[in-house]
Amino acid sequence: MSEFTAIRKIYNYPGLKTSDYERICSSHEKVIISKGDFLLREGQIANEYFCLEEGLMRAYANSYEGNEVTTAFFSPGDIIIEVASLFLRIPTKENIQALTDCNCWKLSFSDFQELFQNINAFTEWGRTWMARVLFSTKQRSLSMITDSATDRYLALLREKPEILHYAPLKHVASYLGITDTSLSRIRKYISSK
Amino acid sequence: MSEFTAIRKIYNYPGLKTSDYERICSSHEKVIISKGDFLLREGQIANEYFCLEEGLMRAYANSYEGNEVTTAFFSPGDIIIEVASLFLRIPTKENIQALTDCNCWKLSFSDFQELFQNINAFTEWGRTWMARVLFSTKQRSLSMITDSATDRYLALLREKPEILHYAPLKHVASYLGITDTSLSRIRKYISSK
DNA sequence: GTCATTTCTTGTCTTATGACAAGATTTTTT
């Protein structure tokens, strides 16, 4: 069972028993992704989600003016998912791409539903997980309002420092809501202190 | 049953039968709120949510520097809820206050759980609802990045025009991520065209 | 109806960030 350590950490929840974990873990399928590959592309309907064990990914949308805007970075221990597309069965507006080679564990929507309907503690885990995601998404819009670009950069540096070694500046900049030029200047300013 | 029209609209979902609606509606309790009253205050743990039938409300958080930042406006047909506090049982950082006198239908967390566990289509409705909320929250942070303050103002004007008659400028401005001074100038500029 | 408070507008000046462009550096391709 030790091969499932990463998955178990993601699904860690008080009510889940060992037998539940066995069932949950064995529903996941190991997937190897190469740098640059896509887990999801604009226009598709997501049919699964992925638990990220190793590597880094990013999600981005194309803005009205045609620029890529990074909407999320994923690091090990994150669930890579496009909730709207998976749960509402609508075509996604996001692209999810590997920044490095990655190991993931895939769970199909039908297997998810099966677990969600039959394991009570999994249902609770799901609601809890969703509440946490919603909370951090709200925090993100709040941060866009209350924090300066510099503060947002420093926060990302604290939370996902690995990202800054692997994602090009413009991806990070669009995630922070600024241009790559500005981010370059912010970095210069910070390192000068 | 016609007194429950507002609630039924909120819970409209293919799989729900008439008997389900009866059970759901009768779990809600009518609540009258006066302008200025709070449904939730910072530090409390939410024990219920509210379906808004008539009136307007806003949610706000206090930023690190001590300013009120409006995080949401609610109009009839919306569910007034603080997901993180209700589902994770943690003290909220938000305040929810009535902008006008309001009619709501209250559902306690325990009644919600009872419905969620026993009516299959209600579980699905809940997941769908949550996915939609998460989607619109993500849209909001994207909009903070890709749209100008003027565009964001025009979007709010389109989506919740009533709000602009009842909420003071500074509440609207902080929701848009700008100062009331700037919003005043944006309005002047727009009306001059 | 008057006074006090809150809300809104406007002016001036400052600041953060953007737009555009050029050059330097790094990475990828062949």
Place this chain on the structure above:
DNA sequence: AAAAAATCTTGTCATAAGACAAGAAATGAC
């Protein structure tokens, strides 16, 4: 290894929005 492409930095100038302050207008309290 050389060429091409992508990435990053820096310069100059433009612009959106903020800070602060003063006054006008609207709202609420007595």
